[in-house]
């Protein structure tokens with residue numbers, strides 16, 4: 386993993402901030418010593434945040450003063466919510482390192498699978514440099530027709546987040562397939578509404594799972610008290626949406642409670658007296674609905690059910 390620490394050293398040396406709160410994703414926390422050793426001779430001070438940082442949305446700006454820091458360095462993601470807060474944040478993306486041989490192999494696999502087809506390629510930010518090299522190679526060979534996504538306020542043309550795939554909005558109907566490069570299902574699941582394939586580095590491609598959730602219509606109709614989860618995380622906080630839903634639920638004569646907090650899991654819901662949950666936070670939480678004892682739906686699913694049964 387390329388942490389670009391020499392570049393970061395220059396950035397923080399120029400910063401007026403003296404003490405930085407380091408926000409590291411779980412997978413990079415073990416690198417904290419390496420990072421601090423490298424940055425130490427800037428004469429700046431560092432505090433390591435021990436809490437979980439789930440994504441670019443997860444900024445601990447209200448903890449700055451309490452941790453004695455003047456600014457945040459958020460590793461692993463690109464700018465997400467900088468405009469919303471005055472606090473200084475340095476978003477510091479990190480990139481996987483790779484060899485020429487990896488690019489050659491992936492190029493061959495893609496050309497074999499999608500020969501003469503129109504494709505685009507997206508992935509999480511960690512794979513951005515890999516994807517750019519791959520695109521260069523594919524364009525040289527001309528065995529597939531590559532169509533590029535677009536840069537948005539948050540995303541590079543070949544980048545997606547688990548909650549945002551707007552980079553491919555304008556081209557998703559123009560391509561035969563979207564190839565996803567990355568680990569796990571988290572970001573990949575943001576592509577549920579398009580024909581997307583995840584590239585497995587063993588040369589195979591996995592078609593996205595578009596299986597719909599079991600219908601919860603009956604559970605929705607019979608629910609008596611609905612919870613609406615609102616995240617305290619700056620980039621996931623949707624209190625306005627929750628308040629609007631709250632009013633709608635009251636009108637259909639069901640009880641409703643807004644539940645606010647930093648993290649959500651099934652244990653936290655036990656004994657709260659609710660029988661259905663609307664999740665307004667990270668949309669990927671709703672993908673884990675099987676881990677919950679009650680139905681968990683997102684606001685769009687609620688709106689559909691509301692329209693179907695109460696309008």
Ligand code: SF4
Nearest residue numbers: 440441442547548667
């Ligand atoms: S809301 Fe979810 S998907 Fe979006 S950046 Fe945050 S953790 Fe990632």
